[in-house]
Amino acid sequence: MLEAVEYTDVAQVRGPLLVARGVQGVGWDFSAQIRLDSGEVRHGVVLEVDRDLAVVQLLEGTEGVRPGGATVRFAGETLHVPVGAGWLGRVCNGRGEPVDGGPPILGTRRAAVGGHPLNPTHRDPPAEPVLTGVSAIDALTTLVRGQKLPIFSLAGLPHLELATQVAAQATTGGEPFAVVFAGMGLPHLDAAAVRDALEERSAAGELVLLLNTADDPVVERILTPRIALTVAEHLAFELGRHVLVVMADMTAYAEAVREVSAARGEIPGRRAYPGYLYSDLASLYERCGRVRWRPGSVTVLPVLTMPAGDITHPVPDLTGYITEGQVVLSAEVQAAGVYPPVEPLSSLSRLMRKGAGPGRTREDHLDVAAQVLASLARARQARELADLVGEEALSGTDRLYVAFEQEVRRRLLDQRRDEARSLEETLDRAWQALRVLPRRELTMLPAGVLDARYAPGTG
Known part of the structure; x- marks a missing residue:
């Protein structure tokens, strides 16, 4: 120094x-x-x-x-901040200053908020699930410890409510766990709602809450996710916790980067964002993962809104290149009265097989997820055909697929905003939806699994 x-x-x-x-x-x-x-x-x-x-x-x-x-x-x-367990249970502004009326945060040492992406040679592959209690994610796009899995949303959809719900009820099955929530560019009403919803987890000493509001300076908005990740890295790799970092909204962060770039007089790139936006986002997302010979992990759940629903916009486009899948929220599903309005066929967790299946979740998990998605794809075809020729012209099997899609939305995807479902309940609900279809249609499920679980009334 x-x-x-x-x-x-x-x-x-x-x-x-x-x-x-x-x-x-x-x-x-x-x-x-x-x-x-x-x-x-x-x-x-x-x-x-x-x-x-x-x-x-x-x-x-x-x-x-x-x-x-x-x-x-x-x-x-x-800029350096103190790091240590003293952050747990605290509510701070976007630059890490307490706003909960408590004393200043003290740590065992100071760490630079800039940080560095994890060295690839020191990485362990992501493994084991982070269970969110949200059926749409746990069943079909399982979040894995050490993964970066963004939520793609539109303005007006409840992405912040979903991110808050995940932060409030996520778990790693009894292992040491913590959540770091970084809110960026939030209206004061939304910031208050996030704080209220996460109060219980904060009181339990499992949460670090950083809230940057819309009227705070843009430089603070750029610092907020970096402080969050710096705190999370210490909790994970020094104190042995599995840490989930929720960052909402990364579009507000990217707009702050654009504003600072303009203030610096830099040459703009696509849609006036700086040419280094990709590397800037990567410098954040790549700080998550698991480190060899260390017990903890950092998992990142970034939330971003797609302006005008454009998935080719620079922020979702570049995020998609860096991350390992996406959970996509849909206005159509929202209009059907489903919460969370996840569109399963547009969503993907590329590392799901690393964290689900025998020995990790349940032996039938991957097969059930594959069958649900395949059947939903067939249901979409049947629905499109019904739009052309009328539902009366559909075959009996096609009508069952349309009914299956409705059953998936009603039983599996739709849940209360304060409801934390166990994985057992989530997969049982998936089976209840699959029983709408004849057994001959369930070609992605092994015969032994069907024998054990397909009959009505089995669990």
């Missing part, structure tokens, strides 16, 4: 930016303290350095700051 240096020559203040002149030994992303003549202290991050000029973005804004009326003190290092 370099020695902190103080400068009094504030040359310019424009928007959220402050320009300090005559600086030496200052680098990008260095943290800074700005002391006003009134004695007030604000915090900032160095965005750009050009010879003896340093451009600092203030986390609390520049209102009341004037050239010649402030002192800038550079810390000589990038």
Whole structure:
């Protein structure tokens, strides 16, 4: 760590930016303290350095700051936060300052919030499930410890409610577990709802809550997921917990990156996002995983909204390249009165076979999931045919497939917003839906499994 240096020559203040002149030994992303003549202290991050000029973005804004009326003190290092178990049970703003009325957070050591992606040579493959209590995810797109599985949504759909529900009831089956929830760009009403919904888990000492609201500075929004992952890494790889990091909404994060890029005067890329958006997102998502010879894991569940429902928009497009599947929410399913409105045929967990099946969940889990998805695909074909020729013209089997789709939505996908289902109940509900179809149609299920579970009334 370099020695902190103080400068009094504030040359310019424009928007959220402050320009300090005559600086030496200052680098990008260095943290800074700005002391006003009134004695007030604000915090900032160095965005750009050009010879003896340093451009600092203030986390609390520049209102009341004037050239010649402030002192800038550079810390000589990038932003660090204390890490340790002291974060558990705390509610903080987006830059990690407590807002729950408690004391400052103390840790066993300090860690840079920038962090680094996990070294591929030190990774263990993701394995074992994180059970969310949400049937649509646990049954068909199982989340695996060490995986990054995003939720793709549209404006107006209950993605934040789903993310909060997962954060409130996820479990790893009795092993040490914690949740780090990073909210970015949330309206105050939504932030309050998240805080209320997660109060029980927070009181149990299993939650770290970071809330960046829509009126907070954009630089804070960029720091929020990095602080969350820094805290999660220590809880996982030093303290041996399995940690689920929920980040909502990554679209708000990407827009903050775009705004900061514009403030730096960088050349814009696709849809005005900076050309490095891909590597920036990857630097976050790739911090999850399992480390060889360490007991814990970091699992990431990013939530993002697709502007105008466009899955080719840069944020979902680039996220899809980096992550291992996606859970897609659908306005059509929402219109049918189903919560959560997950579209199973558009959703995928590429690592599901690493965390489900014999010895991990239940021996019939993978076969049941494959059969449900295959039958839903056939049901979609039958529904499209009915739109062309009328339902009366469908064969008896096609009508059963249409009925099966309705049964899946009613029995398996739809659940209360505060309902945590066990995996046993989830798979039993899937079997109840499959019994709508004749046994001859269940070609993806082994005969032994059908003998044991297909007959009505079996569990």
